[in-house]
Amino acid sequence: MHDIRLIRENPVAFDAALGRRGLEPLSANILALDEKSRAIKTEWQQAQARRNEASKAIGQAIAAKDVATADALKTEVAALKERMPALEAEERSVGELLTALLAAIPNLPASDVPDGADEADNVELSRWGTPRDFDFAPQDHADFGPSLGLDFEGGAALSGARFTALRGQMARLHRALAQFMLDMQTATHGYEEMIVPLLVKDDALFGTGQLPKFAEDLFKTTDGRWLIPTAEVSLTNLVAEQIVPEDRLPLRLTALTPCFRSEAGSAGRDTRGFIRQHQFEKVELVAICKPEDSDAEHERMVAAAEAVLQALNLPYRKMLLCTGDMGFGARKTYDLEVWLPSQATYREISSVSNCGDFQARRMNARTRAEGAKQTMFLHTLNGSGLAVGRTLVAVLENYQQADGSVLIPDALLPYMGGLTKLQPK
Structure with missing residues (x-):
């Protein structure tokens, strides 16, 4: 607002x-x-x-x-x-x-956001890691994943397109990734772990900017509530209609939740594989802070997301989104794009945005310094730390072996119960 x-x-x-x-x-x-x-x-x-x-x-x-x-x-x-x-x-x-x-009007871009029409005008800021040289032709995860436990047919039989079941060792790897991310964001980067509702009312989605403009991208229940498209909705709205004392700031929150999206605007995109699903899990990061601190908090949050990719030794690049590619509520956004060998390109795995006071005005979320009479609107930030399914895809493709197996990254070994690789069955 x-x-x-x-x-x-x-x-x-x-x-x-x-x-x-x-x-x-x-x-x-x-x-x-x-x-x-x-x-x-x-x-x-x-x-x-x-x-x-x-x-x-x-x-x-x-x-x-x-x-x-x-x-x-x-x-x-x-x-x-x-x-x-x-x-x-x-x-x-x-x-x-x-x-x-x-x-209905999107947030105004920060002065240092580059002008542009779409993703082609985004600016690459840096790269980390070197894409692996394979001594065989790397395969798409959608092709070799089923023998490892990616059950596309089972998921589709239950729920239709863009739903996938995970079996055995694949389910274990997915769980390992989620727990590793959550542990890193809480223990290393100081985010407070939360368990939040997956069903929310209209006001919550209005507060973070999904309603009224993007209703078609959401799933609504018969009793008028909505399935969250991201834990950002629940986490950020914890301060709705509140005056948060300045000495409690910043609030840094994280949650591992399922996310539900209709993908109404992505018809025909990523129809194969596990990249774009109606239901997926994500470790979300949210920060709520004083206005003067939000730029620094933005840099801190994107570094927290980058740390996961670095720990998993997954090559990626950091992009500054242009005005035409930013989300509705963002004033500045960094995207992290991970290297996918089968596509020989980088694909988005995390988006980290500073929303300024845009969401806080919609939620009436304010702060007041001790002794001050006037309140001011908070600044809110959110980002993926990371999307679990897309990280799973990146691990499968970057760690795939010629015999169809997949090595487990060292950082995940403590979470795998002694399993060191996924073996095709």
């Missing part, structure tokens, strides 16, 4: 920032609704003041036995009483239109 006061003060800058997002100017429409809303409020306040004044004057007129004046005042008060509910309804209607307009 955007600060209407900033739009009033500098509509040209607001429209220029929207232009960087590829959007037409909107300040004129916003300010017209804002002016209308304020005019109605002013009229209502004047009507209320006049009603109170006239009501008092009626008693004085009666006391003075001025019947004509008293009757005229009564008529005026009755008209004001009839008009005021209509003004309230009109102001509410205009306010809802203004809120809906503001809620």
Whole structure:
């Protein structure tokens, strides 16, 4: 959500920032609704003041036995009483239109975010690790994975396309990855582990920006709740409608949860394999901090995600997303892209975003320094630390052997119960 006061003060800058997002100017429409809303409020306040004044004057007129004046005042008060509910309804209607307009506008990009139309304009910042030289043609995980326990047919039979069952040693590797990530983010990087609801109400998804714009990307239950697309929704909304004391900040939270996405906008993409699923697990990172700390917190969070890839010795590159490729709620985003040998390219495995006060305004999440009277909106950040399924794919492909087996990365051996490689069956 955007600060209407900033739009009033500098509509040209607001429209220029929207232009960087590829959007037409909107300040004129916003300010017209804002002016209308304020005019109605002013009229209502004047009507209320006049009603109170006239009501008092009626008693004085009666006391003075001025019947004509008293009757005229009564008529005026009755008209004001009839008009005021209509003004309230009109102001509410205009306010809802203004809120809906503001809620549909994405966050404004930070000044150091590069301009661009899509992922082709993202900027590569760095690379880590060297892609392995294979002495055989590396295979796609979708081809050799089934013999190791990736049961695409079983998942599809149960639930349809983009659902997969994992069997035996593959399920063990998936669990090992998730626990390793969670242990690293809590023990090494100081995130507090949480277990959060997987079903949330409308307000939670509005707060983090998925509603109303992206409802088609979500799964809704028959009782009106929603399956979370990411633990970001539950974790970030833990501070909704709260004033968090400044001395409690920053809050650094993490959770391993299933995530549910309809993938409505990805028809035809990654239809084979385990990369794009309707249900997957992810270790999510969320930080909630003072405004002046969010840039540093952003760098800290992306480093925490990078540390997982480095520990698993998976080559990756770090990208700064351009204005046309950032998510709706982000003001700045880094993507980590892991090397996949079968595709001879890097694919996204983590997205780490600084949302500024965009989500906090939607959630009414604030902080106040000790002794201060004024509150200020918090800054929120989120990122994957990491997506478990995509990391599983990266391990399978980068550690595959010519005989169809897959070596277990050293960092995962303590979690594998003595298993050192996946063997085809």
